[in-house]
Amino acid sequence: MSATSYSVRHHTYLDSVFLMRLAKSLETMPGVVDVAALMATPANKQMLRDAGFSGVDVDAAAPDDLVVGVSASTAVQAQEAIAELDHLLSPQAAVETIQRVRTWGEVSTALPRANLAVISVPGEFAAAEIESALDRGMHVFCFSSNVEARDEIRLKGLAHSRGLLLMGPDCGTSIIGGKGIGFSNAVRRGPVGIVGGSGTGIQAVSCLLHAAGSGVSHALGTGSRDASDDVGGVATIDALNALIADAGTRVIVLVSKAPGESTRMRLASLIATSPKPVVTCYLGAAGAGAAATLDDAAAQALARLGGAQATPNGSGPPSAVTHIEGRALGLFAGGSLLLEARGVMEQAGIAPSRFEFVDMGSEELTRGRPHPMIDSRFRADRIAKAGEDASVAAILLDVVLGRGAAGDPAGDLVPAIREATARASGQGRSLLVVVAVCGTEEDPQVRSRQEGKLRDAGVTLVPTNARAAAFVAEALR
Amino acid sequence: MTIADLLREGPIAVSVGVRDFARDLKDQQVDVVEIDWRPPRPADAEMQRLLEKLL
Amino acid sequence: MSTTALDLKSRVEAANTTALARLTAADPVLVDVAPAGDVVEGLEGRMILHAGPPIPWERMCGAMRGSVIGLVLWERWASSPEAAERLLAQGHIRLEPNHHHHGVGPMAGTTSPSLPVWVVENRTFGNRAYCRLAESWQQFGQFDSEALAGLDRWRDVWAPSVRAGLRKRGPVPLKSIIGRALQMGDELHNRPNAASSLFANVMGPAMVDADVPRAALLETMGYLAGNEFLFLGISMAAAKSCAEPMEGVDGSVLVTAMARNGVEFGIRVSGMPGTWFVAPAPSVEGLFLPGFKAEDAGLDMGDSAITETVGWGGFTLGGAPGILALTGGTPDDAMRMTRDMREITAGTSPDYRMPALGFAGCSVGIDIRKVVSTGIEPVIDTAIAHHDPGYPKIGGGLVHAPIECFRKALAEFARRQGVA
Numbered sequence: 001m002s003a004t005s006y007s008v009r010h011h012t013y014l015d016s017v018f019l020m021r022l023a024k025s026l027e028t029m030p031g032v033v034d035v036a037a038l039m040a041t042p043a044n045k046q047m048l049r050d051a052g053f054s055g056v057d058v059d060a061a062a063p064d065d066l067v068v069g070v071s072a073s074t075a076v077q078a079q080e081a082i083a084e085l086d087h088l089l090s091p092q093a094a095v096e097t098i099q100r101v102r103t104w105g106e107v108s109t110a111l112p113r114a115n116l117a118v119i120s121v122p123g124e125f126a127a128a129e130i131e132s133a134l135d136r137g138m139h140v141f142c143f144s145s146n147v148e149a150r151d152e153i154r155l156k157g158l159a160h161s162r163g164l165l166l167m168g169p170d171c172g173t174s175i176i177g178g179k180g181i182g183f184s185n186a187v188r189r190g191p192v193g194i195v196g197g198s199g200t201g202i203q204a205v206s207c208l209l210h211a212a213g214s215g216v217s218h219a220l221g222t223g224s225r226d227a228s229d230d231v232g233g234v235a236t237i238d239a240l241n242a243l244i245a246d247a248g249t250r251v252i253v254l255v256s257k258a259p260g261e262s263t264r265m266r267l268a269s270l271i272a273t274s275p276k277p278v279v280t281c282y283l284g285a286a287g288a289g290a291a292a293t294l295d296d297a298a299a300q301a302l303a304r305l306g307g308a309q310a311t312p313n314g315s316g317p318p319s320a321v322t323h324i325e326g327r328a329l330g331l332f333a334g335g336s337l338l339l340e341a342r343g344v345m346e347q348a349g350i351a352p353s354r355f356e357f358v359d360m361g362s363e364e365l366t367r368g369r370p371h372p373m374i375d376s377r378f379r380a381d382r383i384a385k386a387g388e389d390a391s392v393a394a395i396l397l398d399v400v401l402g403r404g405a406a407g408d409p410a411g412d413l414v415p416a417i418r419e420a421t422a423r424a425s426g427q428g429r430s431l432l433v434v435v436a437v438c439g440t441e442e443d444p445q446v447r448s449r450q451e452g453k454l455r456d457a458g459v460t461l462v463p464t465n466a467r468a469a470a471f472v473a474e475a476l477r
Numbered sequence: 478m479t480i481a482d483l484l485r486e487g488p489i490a491v492s493v494g495v496r497d498f499a500r501d502l503k504d505q506q507v508d509v510v511e512i513d514w515r516p517p518r519p520a521d522a523e524m525q526r527l528l529e530k531l532l
Numbered sequence: 533m534s535t536t537a538l539d540l541k542s543r544v545e546a547a548n549t550t551a552l553a554r555l556t557a558a559d560p561v562l563v564d565v566a567p568a569g570d571v572v573e574g575l576e577g578r579m580i581l582h583a584g585p586p587i588p589w590e591r592m593c594g595a596m597r598g599s600v601i602g603l604v605l606w607e608r609w610a611s612s613p614e615a616a617e618r619l620l621a622q623g624h625i626r627l628e629p630n631h632h633h634h635g636v637g638p639m640a641g642t643t644s645p646s647l648p649v650w651v652v653e654n655r656t657f658g659n660r661a662y663c664r665l666a667e668s669w670q671q672f673g674q675f676d677s678e679a680l681a682g683l684d685r686w687r688d689v690w691a692p693s694v695r696a697g698l699r700k701r702g703p704v705p706l707k708s709i710i711g712r713a714l715q716m717g718d719e720l721h722n723r724p725n726a727a728s729s730l731f732a733n734v735m736g737p738a739m740v741d742a743d744v745p746r747a748a749l750l751e752t753m754g755y756l757a758g759n760e761f762l763f764l765g766i767s768m769a770a771a772k773s774c775a776e777p778m779e780g781v782d783g784s785v786l787v788t789a790m791a792r793n794g795v796e797f798g799i800r801v802s803g804m805p806g807t808w809f810v811a812p813a814p815s816v817e818g819l820f821l822p823g824f825k826a827e828d829a830g831l832d833m834g835d836s837a838i839t840e841t842v843g844w845g846g847f848t849l850g851g852a853p854g855i856l857a858l859t860g861g862t863p864d865d866a867m868r869m870t871r872d873m874r875e876i877t878a879g880t881s882p883d884y885r886m887p888a889l890g891f892a893g894c895s896v897g898i899d900i901r902k903v904v905s906t907g908i909e910p911v912i913d914t915a916i917a918h919h920d921p922g923y924p925k926i927g928g929g930l931v932h933a934p935i936e937c938f939r940k941a942l943a944e945f946a947r948r949q950g951v952a
Contacts (some may be wrong), residue, residue: 111508
């Protein structure tokens, strides 16, 4: 069934090209099937009728009247689209434009004060763009992955020699002076600086600090490979030194996948002489850093700040844990969150046969499809299928919010979660679904709304990823 | 332009690639221009050779 | 670097300068509107001209087939669409490109002997070019009686009335109309609105003066005043008349025509007259009229890219930002594309200027070497036809001339110059 709604605006002339554009934007609204926006000339009225838009309103319209017809799945959706017209036709709706230029050369006239290049072209082309930016004296945030290691080594050396910071390649998150770059959450400014090669790690720590009432001075991503011995932590060291010198930073958190041995030593000696406390959290390397989990890293940072700091996300997980047989399947959007969760499982002594964790954002699984933080479809399929697998007794998920992430990641997953639960119960099993949301109330997706959707779907919500893993470990024990 | 300058002044950005990144910056009141990037055509030795003679 | 290479380079530069000078010296005037069979050389008997590079009936796209069927019916060479298709399949109707007859036609571009065409003379060189009327139905492939009725009015009333007016007042210089229209937000391809009005202003008094009977006068005035695409046929004929003298300058690599038949996109190059360099026609990025969607669209079609060839259309988007809404773009995008075109052209026009760009002249003289070396493809704004026969206009948008045409042309040019 579909419903049609009309708006006739008398004595309103709009150019046909503008009207086609108007129709196109209304067509993107929920449930909208077709939109016709035309001046009501006799020929256009015929076109409206041919397209299935007819009625008294249309017949009566004069050539200088604007007719907009919307057909949608429901009457409410059709009316909502018509209501959106007021917004689209208001003078304020004129698009705020971002100036576009063709070459790096033109940047110097278009924005002479530019100090940061944000590069997200396909990996094979990124090195050339990074070099162009460095040649113009700009710092670089490079989101692109799949950049050759030897290019990264060369370019990081080049950046360092010029006093520039090369964040990345494969850098997901930075926050500079309160402005998020790439994937970042809406967190308060505060005394904690964050450095690291782990995008979701930076996101999780910044959200925990925010939840505890503190905040972030700057968060500087360095790229997933920076702390390897091949690259040698060039960006990590430059970023640490910058935060050590930064007056607004009192405590520093370094969050990264396990560094290479010699890089870890270099970092250790820098940290040992640092006048400011540096809390290290090396995911996937038990005991290598001061903090075993991101929760722990945030808590230690807060403790170093002194004063009575609240524990981040104080409310604990549901305490009455049912014991489950079978195994847990973890489907992670954030690679660092997977490492953190695996560390928790290992720490709890859970046998590797009892859990399978999949990095849905890994290179192999994102080849030819978007990252699960942007598009949940592939992960949703895996979730729904897991309901059929009799060996799976629990599903563990992360839901990452913030700029850059999908508009409604929880909503995208809920149908699959319901389906998995229904399939399992169809086979006489119960399925435990445990989710931790990484995000803040101020994020565009609004943490509490995302959690509400998940809770309504019967999900067990746990405030942080580490505690969600601990909760599952407890159930498996 | 040292790293300290960047931290003090905040980002003034040039974005090359994903348009959402530029929009997200603009939404945060960051000055930004985009470079209209297109993948370069695969280096074509034959065309380059001709162009060297003709252009 | 060898001396031969240097010699060749300077010879190409000199030839381009000559070709460009011919283009910028052009002075198009509208001299007549007359049945194509009376004025178009070689258009005789059962023959229909079409847009783009040559293409046989069997390979034509749906819209062009519909448009050809329409003219066969309209010329009364067949009494039903099925009979028309039979005639065409049996090869009883000759099909040739407009461009082979000093002509151009929008979209399918179909032109048959009885169809009146605009006749534009380039006064500087004395050559004439032709273009059929622009409308939104038959040239897009619709061939029912409603679509053909518009051609009847054109043949029987509108064209004769305008012709009478033209004969009375004399040729209408087009440089000033086009120059002013460019300053009023037109780009003379997808937005010829201002030029259409300016032209109607000229023709009204002329037709009165010519004593066109009242009924025909009122009907024709209504047609001129109410048809915002009226001037497209004139601007295309004008562009063709300006571009043609560039043909045949030995050693020049400037483009003299870009044209599409809905299957292939073709270009012609000054120093290699008579040769088409083709690539598969691209699809058009754009917006659709009510009732139509992207999946209905045929591929890029029409001779109208002759306007871009002389520096209008997509090349003057910066002066006509309204048109850019066709791709959801912004005025900045329009400016950027217009500036991009400077990178692939030999010069700018002294006559046609864009106030929005500080009265800079339009970029003219597309150089195939520069297209290949920069990778910047000429931008064209255009209308969209259905992929099946029988439909009117379904939308409009932007398209880029495929670089493959330019690469092929460059390779052939090099071969002919003995450097390959």
